[in-house]
Amino acid sequence: MPNFMKKTLYAYIFKEIPTPFLVGMVTFTFVLLMGRFLKLAEMVVEKGIPFSDVVRMVAYLLPPFWLFTIPMALLLAMLLAFGRLSGDSEITAMKSCGISLYGLLPPPMLFAACATLACLWVTVYAVPWGNSGFKKLMVEIAQSSAGIAIKEKIFNNAFPGMVVYTQSLDTKAQTMGGVIVHDERDPRTPTTIFASTGALVSDPKSNSMEFQLRNGSIHRAEEQGGYRMVQFQEYNLRVALADGSNKATRKVSEMTLDELLHPPKGTQQKEIISRDLEYHSRLALPFSCFVFTLLAIPLGIQNRRSGKAAGFSLSIGVILLYYVTLSAFDTLGERGTLPPLLAGWSPNLIFLLAGAYLFKKTSDEERLPIFSLYPRLKEALRGRLSKGRKR
Incomplete structure (x- = not known):
């Protein structure tokens, strides 16, 4: 294929990704923030906290959420983009022109690289800034409005x-x-x-x-x-x-990567393990963008005509499975069963191998078992429903 045709094709595939990615970012961020909205609204209505302070709180809360929503939105975007291309038989047309599935990798991988860089910026700079800034703001609010920390007819443990x-x-x-x-x-x-x-x-x-x-x-x-x-x-x-600027009282989520990597002398072993886990988790999450991309391409292609709703459901399922695995390995790391390096990067490695397997199956035009099983379950369910109606 001539270079100009290849560039046109790559640009065409690349343009399919940004729109669902932005939709996913907005959707997932809003869902994560919903749990905080009621509490923030209560601060404005009952406690009289200025609206400008609430806006600052939301700004501080966003970076820790972005560390998760960027990979999540990327997974959704890849599923929807390649699901649309496959559903409209454009993947089949590309293959008929001699372009293999491996030849379609550059555009999504380029977008994944951009998402990884954005995630790395968030984890290196924005997450410590957001967590420490939120803590400082809460101290400022407590100083200006003492009653913010106390609710009536409730046992309050806001003070250590x-x-x-x-x-x-x-x-x-x-x-x-x-x-x-x-x-x-x-x-x-x-x-x-x-x-x-x-x-x-x-x-x-x-x-x-x-x-x-x-x-x-x-x-x-x-x-x-x-x-x-x-x-x-x-x-x-x-x-x-509590003083939000005091380094001695800061949580690991408020520390920079350098502070996590170089704990002060006399730090307890449990604290060192906690710092190492946080360090490797923060680096592993951005690189999950590449893992999700490799995983989403074959799933999106084989999802075919199931539509956007099925793509969204599939992305939720993959995300839940990934974060359950992440939580399990994090627990193993905290207990000392696994070293922090292995505990932090193992979920990426497991899903990378799964993605490579699915990608090869799809490249060889073999139907994935999960998509072969779905129609059978659907037919079995219809059969049971029809038998129930006859009775």
Whole structure:
């Protein structure tokens, strides 16, 4: 085939991918964000959080989601694109012109390379920025609106080592009624405080919050097995808020790749394993774009005329299977059964081998067992339904 015809063909195949990819990105991102929307709406309506802060929260939440939605959207795009080409017999026409299935690989692999680079940028820069930025923003909101961390008639554990319960809460006035505070910050002397009323006061300068309690009692267990009760008219309890900029308190999801790879001296072995797992998982997920592409091409071609709904269902099934495998190997890595390198990359290797097998079967024009089994199940189901109607 002349070069200009090959370029035209490659451009034609490449143009099939972006539209379903963007649709998949929007759909999957929206589905993942839906679980957060109700909580964000509650912050605006009940807690009076400015809408601009909610928009910032969404912006910080997007990068960790993109790390998953980019490969997911790519899988869906490849399934729909090659399903459409196969359904319209264009794959058959290309083969009749002497183009093998391997000859159709450059356009989807080029798009997969672009998706992998985008995913690598997300995992190296955007994910640590989003996770740490979200944590800092929540601290800022807690400092400006103390009641954001507390809900009435619920045992709240938003403060480390403490459980707070309030019968009533006025979020605007930052006042409480019927307050119970169980303080275990010092495990040697756990304390329970009862107060009829109280107020919440935040102190941004000291990065803390103060409970100004009135008319209550303090119940404290002593080290030697004793017990002490003190009644008060006014009692101020200060609580330090978590500092989002403190590297010592950051989670592994908030760290950069360099911080994950080079833990400080004295880090416990369990923490080192957790860092190594996060490091390899972050690198493995972007390269799943190539794995999904190789897997989706034969599945899309053999899906044929089943339509977009079947392509979407098939993509969901593959995604669920992949992330179940990912979770299983992650658990093996956390337990120390597998080294972090093997635990992080094994799902990609397994699905890559499966994709290579399916690709070869499709290239040899052999029907995949999964698509041969589906019509049989469909006919068997119809037979049972018809027998049921006759009865």
